[in-house]
Amino acid sequence: xxxxxxxxxxxxxxxxxxxxxxxxxxxxxxxxxxxxxxxxxxxxxxxxxxxxxxxxxxxxxxxxxxxxxxxxxxxxxxxxxxxxxxxxxxxxxxxxxxxxxxxxxxxxxxxxxxxxxxxxxxxxxxxxxxxxxxxxxxxxxxxxxxxxxxxxxxxxxxxxxxxxxxxxxxxxxxxxxxxxxxxxxxxxxxxxxxxxxxxxxxxxxxxxxxxxxxxxxxxxxxxxxxxxxxxxxxxxxxxxxxxxxxxxxxxxxxxxxxxxxxxxxxxxxxxxxxxxxxxxxxxxxxxxxxxxxxxxxxxxxxxxxxxxxxxxxxxxxxxxxxxxxxxxxxxxxxxxxxxxxxxxxxxxxxxxxxxxxxxxxxxxxxxxxxxxxxxxxxxxxxxxxxxxxxxxxxxxxxxxxxxxxxxxxxxxxxxxxxxxxxxxxxxxxxxxxxxxxxxxxxxxxxxxxxxxxxxxxxxxxxxxxxxxxxxxxxxxxxxxxxxxxxxxxxxxxxxxxxxxxxxxxxxxxxxxxxxxxxxxxxxxxxxxxxxxxxxxxxxxxxxxxxxxxxxxxxxxxxxxxxx
Numbered sequence: 003x004x005x006x007x008x009x010x011x012x013x014x015x016x017x018x019x020x021x022x023x024x025x026x027x028x029x030x031x032x033x034x035x036x037x038x039x040x041x042x043x044x045x046x047x048x049x050x051x052x053x054x055x056x057x058x059x060x061x062x063x064x065x066x067x068x069x070x071x072x073x074x075x076x077x078x079x080x081x082x083x084x085x086x087x088x089x090x091x092x093x094x095x096x097x098x099x100x101x102x103x104x105x106x107x108x109x110x111x112x113x114x115x116x117x118x119x120x121x122x123x124x125x126x127x128x129x130x131x132x133x134x135x136x137x138x139x140x141x142x143x144x145x146x147x148x149x150x151x152x153x154x155x156x157x158x159x160x161x162x163x164x165x166x167x168x169x170x171x172x173x174x175x176x177x178x179x180x181x182x183x184x185x186x187x188x189x190x191x192x193x194x195x196x197x198x199x200x201x202x203x204x205x206x207x208x209x210x211x212x213x214x215x216x217x218x219x220x221x222x223x224x225x226x227x228x229x230x231x232x233x234x235x236x237x238x239x240x241x242x243x244x245x246x247x248x249x250x251x252x253x254x255x256x257x258x259x260x261x262x263x264x265x266x267x268x269x270x271x272x273x274x275x276x277x278x279x280x281x282x283x284x285x286x287x288x289x290x291x292x293x294x295x296x297x298x299x300x301x302x303x304x305x306x307x308x309x310x311x312x313x314x315x316x317x318x319x320x321x322x323x324x325x326x327x328x329x330x331x332x333x334x335x336x337x338x339x340x341x342x343x344x345x346x347x348x349x350x351x352x353x354x355x356x357x358x359x360x361x362x363x364x365x366x367x368x369x370x371x372x373x374x375x376x377x378x379x380x381x382x383x384x385x386x387x388x389x390x391x392x393x394x395x396x397x398x399x400x401x402x403x404x405x406x407x408x409x410x411x412x413x414x415x416x417x418x419x420x421x422x423x424x425x426x427x428x429x430x431x432x433x434x435x436x437x438x439x440x441x442x443x444x445x446x447x448x449x450x451x452x453x454x455x456x457x458x459x460x461x462x463x464x465x466x467x468x469x470x471x472x473x474x475x476x477x478x479x480x481x482x483x484x485x486x487x488x489x490x491x492x493x494x495x496x497x498x499x500x501x502x503x504x505x506x507x508x509x510x511x512x513x514x515x516x517x518x519x520x521x522x523x524x525x526x527x528x529x530x531x532x533x534x535x536x537x538x539x540x541x542x543x544x545x546x547x548x549x550x551x552x553x554x555x556x557x558x559x560x561x562x563x564x565x
Contacts (some may be wrong), residue, residue: 003176008138009034009169010042011178012102015145017044018180021073023442025049025060029077031104031117034169049442049471051435052463054081058088058101059424059432060439063398065097066419067443069186069224071152075102079117082124082163087429090128093159094426095245096222096309098152098187100160101125105134107167125161134163138171142178150181153189156310157222188223191327192309194334202305202322203338209279209303211350212238215261215291218245219284219309223328226250226417229283232336237348239273239356243291244409246284247421252413255353259363262291263561264425265409269363271561273356274298279321281305284328287317290425293561307331367411370557377551378527380407380480380558386534387450387478388412395448395538397421398437401428402487403480403553404452410559431460437475438467448476448538454553455481458510468543469518476537477514477545483507486553493554494563514545521545 006014012035016024024046028036039048051057054076061072072092076085082103092099106115125132131151133144141164148160183189206212214233220226226249233240233256240250241258244265250257261270271293274280280298285291287306295317298304303321306314307328314323324331371385384407391397393415399408405423414420422440424432437451458479468475480486489503511521520540522533524547537544 003174005172006175006178007034007038007169008135008141008164008171008173009038011141011173012145012164012169013038013042013044013046014178015142015180016046016073018178019145019149020070020182020185021046023047023049023064024073024075025051025057025064025439026075027051027054027057027077027081029081029104031078031106031166032075034166035075035104035164049438049467051467053461054084055087055431056435056461056464056467058085058092058099059435060442061099062088062092062095062097063422063436063439064443065092065099066422067396067440071098071100071149071185071187072439073100073102077117078103078105078121079119082119082121086124086128087427089125089159089161091424091426091429091432093129095424096157096219097159098157100148100152100162102162102164104169105163105165108136108165109167121161121163128159129161130158132161135165135168138168138173139177141168141173146180146184149184150189153184153187155192157187188327191330193330194324194326196334198322198324199334199338202324202335203342205279205303205305205321206236206281207339207342211277212236212279212281213258213274213277214238214240214281214283215243215274215285216240216246216249216283217243217285217291220246220249220328221419223284225284225329225332228329228332228336230254230256232332232339235336235340235343235347237350237352239352241270241274243285244405244423244425247409248414248418251415251417253415256356258356258359260409261297263293264290265406265559266293266561267363267410267559269359271297273359277302279303279305281307283307283332284309286313292317374527375551376525376527377482377549378524378530379551380556381411382527382530383478383480383548383550384408384411386530389531390534390538391450392448395420395450396440396444398433398440398449398451399423400430400433400453400457402430402454402456402485403482403550403558404433404454406559408452430457433457434461434477435464437477438464438473441473441475450476450478450538452478453480454486455479455483455508455510456485459508462513465514465517465519472542474540474542479510479545479547480550481507481510481547482550482552484552489552490554490558490560490563510547511545519543519545521547523547523549525549
């Protein structure tokens, strides 16, 4: 019998599942795992990060752009607690992510060793599946189970804890094998009930003005072509949630854009309000998407399609529901509707109506985007990035100023995951790290990370990672010296009683230059286009620090502040 160590088994299980990149941070209890990564020939690139949170955010974005599980790792104790924010974000965003943490020896449990904590209890409420190994022979099975969990059904996050002593013990090498389908997600697609497909078709065909509202699940499923085909057959508008931005090209005749409280506008809101049936696809129909349950209005018939049976009908009484993979559901629904229409598409002159809607929305944006006001308006920054970014570029946005602006006004003229933001929990400090992961997943694409200066402060240490690895991302900082989202909320709901939201302005360009990035500070809006072109065209990492209008003074597309 050929034997290998537990640490070697962990590396081989990753290799057998097709893993090419791991994002993580070293620690005492991880030494056997790191040594195995160093010694073995496995074809895996380990990217050393400066913070475990960053490692998880990198793995998350990597998974979103590749369709392959993202892998992050960290040590016991503080490392396990630091990695949690990225794990829960991926889990709640239905992104396949595996978090590996090393742990104290099994023989030391309960004896007060340094860094001991109950990792299984810690990760249990935050993951789709999690386990801590108790015996070395469990390790291969735990990895197979984790990959199966994160890639089937509703994708999500899993966690494996590897005690230090088990990493050094031996097991039978014959246990090392993998189910290759679990190296991508969705791994095994589930089709809808044919009777429920017929019921959904009944509801949709009874409508004169149906509208599709699509979430990130439609993109994760790769259902964009099927969605566009069905919408074209029905001549129906297609709107998206923030996470669903990319289900249809923004210049498509049936495209509405992002709807909801964060990124929606009066024009897009009117399209949903005018619908006599709304079809939710791959989204939870949660508070942001539905303007806290007010759009669509009560009584409008709802069809809900999702991979998760607990989501369908959770927030609305539905007329019809389909549980299954979005691509298979849309394929079946389109076939049924085409049969009933005898293959003749409907014509409701939707393109004309939506053209007028998009023109009105774009006119208002362009007026502000051409402003020469100082501090620089966010609209002007978006317009400069839009002109400079290649057509297949990827934007990663933090909460605060970037998320609603890019959701509402940035146009992506192709389908797929071109826009990444952390909508599940909205933690600051996401975009800089996530941009690294996105680039590793799509190294032929230009990646731009947009963040407020509050977010920059959370994750500045990863500038060293960017320079060490010579990652050619462009970072754009909206510098307004405040936690803008909270300050805008204090203005709107608390009588402008601003409390503990302002901080000292930082010279982000000088900091970036000290790390080794090429950087610019822009105060004059007239200079912005040229600087953005130069930054995005540069063949190395760059940062543009924009002295920008405070969020509470802006025209940000957030419904509760637009009244």
